[in-house]
Amino acid sequence: MRVLIIDDEEDTREIAKMSLSLLGGLDVIEAENGAHGIEVASKERPDVILLDMMMPIMDGPSTLEALRTNEATQNIPVIFLTAKAMTTEIEKLKRMGATGVLTKPFDPTTLAQQVQAILEA
Template identity: 55%
Template sequence: MGSKRILLVDDESDIQTVARLGLTLGTNWEVLTAVSGQAGIEVAIARQPDAILLDVMMPDMDGLATIAALKANAETQTIPVIFLTAKAQAADRRRLYEVGAQGVITKPFDPTTLASQVSGFLDWPLTG
């Protein structure tokens, strides 16, 4: 299948930069980005990523509304979603798993371990 394609949906450009660095460090993954939930849905439909890293707190359409729309769309419903969130409470994490998250990564995250966290949630090899 070749390299994995990951869609990163986050409204903060700093987070996108750091996450892109972490996701491409030592992998051959392709990282797509979107700055809003709506843009993320459009990219997901058009580019069919292998996984989506999704920020929970975004203006207009938050991560919960975004995953609901992704799960409701036949073209994107099977794409695994991993949330990025600053809310680390057990109840918050449980809610994210209840709406269909494959994993939850707490912000601030360590960019040097981000790819291994993602590969762990998705059972992907780090190379390939």
């Protein structure tokens, strides 16, 4: 499975990449902001996108909206990574088209399993 991580924090991308590739055996690609993430997703067609909520240039919800209106990316599952995991916020993101939400900081030892569980739900 191929995962695209869209996050402006290089450390977060690196930890997620190591976790997903080394522990989960997944193929990981990266983008440092929403605009770049949309480009990468359109070109690479990942199986799932891990999307940071708060980023400069284009925040997570704006990125999700653009992904959902792009024919090439509209059906790719999107899982938000956010420190703001209140129930009302999670419900709002799911109404916008998110497949799931994971809280930051995430546990690198279980990230791959958490992603898989959301996709299988």
